[in-house]
Amino acid sequence: EVVLTQSPATLSLSPGERATLSCRASQSVGVYLAWFQQKPGQSPRLLIYDVSRRATGIPARFSGSGSGTDFTLTISSLQTEDFALYYCHQHSNWPFTFGGGTKVEI
């Protein structure tokens, strides 16, 4: 099983700051790495797929990068609505897996 380790567990920042979230895989997942945002009481929302492709309607301040086993989600300038939980996910190897999440808080 591919273990996805997200760090940090919690990121405390202020609006306007840059957020850098990490997702490390225990083995290569190729390009099949996605990022999701989840707010309390809501379903997850796709932000980034295939490492760096923004999903439809996702603002340009969200970007993804990385390859193989090390991946990064960057939010260039945090907006109030970006404070949420973020998960990475791989669908390269069975069983597909999610990371444990990073909470971005004010």
Added chain:
Amino acid sequence: EVQLVESGGGLVQPGESLRLSCEVSGFSVGGNWMSWVRQAPGKGLEWVSVMYTNGNTQYSDSVEGRFTVSRDTSKNTVYLQMSSLRPEDTAVYYCAKGPNYDSWGQGDLVTVSS
């Protein structure tokens, strides 16, 4: 407009069975990967299963042999048949579209408790 609506959740006792439905609109379940993802109360996301366009399925180790995914293309609905339920299966169950989960349902709560 793409929509996914889960139903069928509720409270069951350990060892019992339950079937969740995911009725979709705006796309075809037969033409897309359809996945189930669950989230235990206060916990993170856990992948449960996927059904590919050819009908093949994969399951997580934790549900393999107990859960079965099926679909009815005439009803544009995907099902998750859950048997031998355990307390640790308690979660909100989401269905999601495509390999990248670009659309999600609102989720349905399954509680397994005596």
